[in-house]
Amino acid sequence: MAHINTLDPGASPLDYYGFELRRHREAAGLTQRQLGDIVNYTGSLVGQVETARKLPTQEFSERVDAALGTGGLLSRLVGLVMRSQLPAWFQQVAELEVRATEISTFQTHMVHGLLQSKLYMRSVLGVLDRDKLDDRAAARLARQCIFEKGEPPVFWMVLSEAALHQEIGGREVMREQLAHLLTFADDSRINIQILPYSVGEHAGLQGAFNVYRFASDPAIVYTEGYGSGHPTANPDTVRDCSLRYDHLRAAALSIKDSAGMIRRVMEDRYGEQVA
Structure with a gap:
């Protein structure tokens, strides 16, 4: 299981997504719970996505992009993440x-x-x-x-x-x-x-x-x-x-x-x- 302190962004598209989510959240000065409140998801779910334990959805990605001003980065990544989960x-x-x-x-x-x-x-x-x-x-x-x-x-x-x-x-x-x-x-x-x-x-x-x-x-x-x-x-x-x-x-x-x-x-x- 991935850990937030050792997450390797080069390990997989899912790890890269989690790394970028955490990086942009911390740059915005928000905790996982605070971001979750803004985008109407639990802080626990934000944490699971950041540690590559949960797949992000398109809706989640769009809301977080809007909240963090990432210019659509996560929305563009989510398709790659999903394809990487296929056999x-x-x-x-x-x-x-x-x-x-x-x-x-x-x-x-x-x-x-x-x-x-x-x-x-x-x-x-x-x-x-x-x-x-x-x-x-x-x-x-x-x-x-x-x-x-x-x-x-x-x-x-x-x-x-x-x-x-x-x-x-x-x-x-x-x-x-x-x-x-x-x-x-x-x-x-x-x-x-x-x-x-x-x-x-x-x-x-x-x-x-x-x-x-x-x-x-x-x-x-x-x-x-x-x-x-x-x-x-x-x-x-x-x-x-x-x-x-x-x-x-x-x-x-x-x-x-x-x-x-x-x-x-x-x-x-x-x-x-x-x-």
Whole structure:
């Protein structure tokens, strides 16, 4: 466990954040409790963040930046801190998400992490491992901040109908997750298409994959296994997966009809009554 007198700012992004928080607080002549009172958090929580025992949130960072006049330093650091909490093999993917101008994903049995609701996310992450679940869920949720950028990426998700019926977390959680998907219906940058059972064999039978496109760099295809990720910029692989994705989008329901299917499943299977 880190100690405030020995905290090494070079040890990790979280340690650096804590070091800078303490440095600016002391420069302002405030105790942890006094700063906590100003930003409406406990002094104990301020201390835990300063000693790298607690992850800072975006809201906490913004309030402290305003209170200490740091020019947005902590708010800029919090994204780096959160990405550093992801599994080491996944951190490169989180960086791709931040840089991408377009993300295309095909998912076979669950909603992509960037569109997961909080409870659904916790259910997914908690399978066989509930250690530090709060921190792991917070780190995954923080990835969704890419949609709040000035120029967010265009996001396409082709989702197998099976994912609507795979009851992750129970009926209440699924109802909330499907309702969450419907909130993107009017967002032209976040597009969801359902691949119905009725299509039979399709171009995605080999499994889920993502394609990341950038303003000036080559596209990257990403696939995933148990505890490992496999990004590649191999032109043949990118070309093959791009073609597969075009066929999947063509076979899937339209965005409007997909929303209709999501709504029907939410009502019929999970008991939601929508006006």
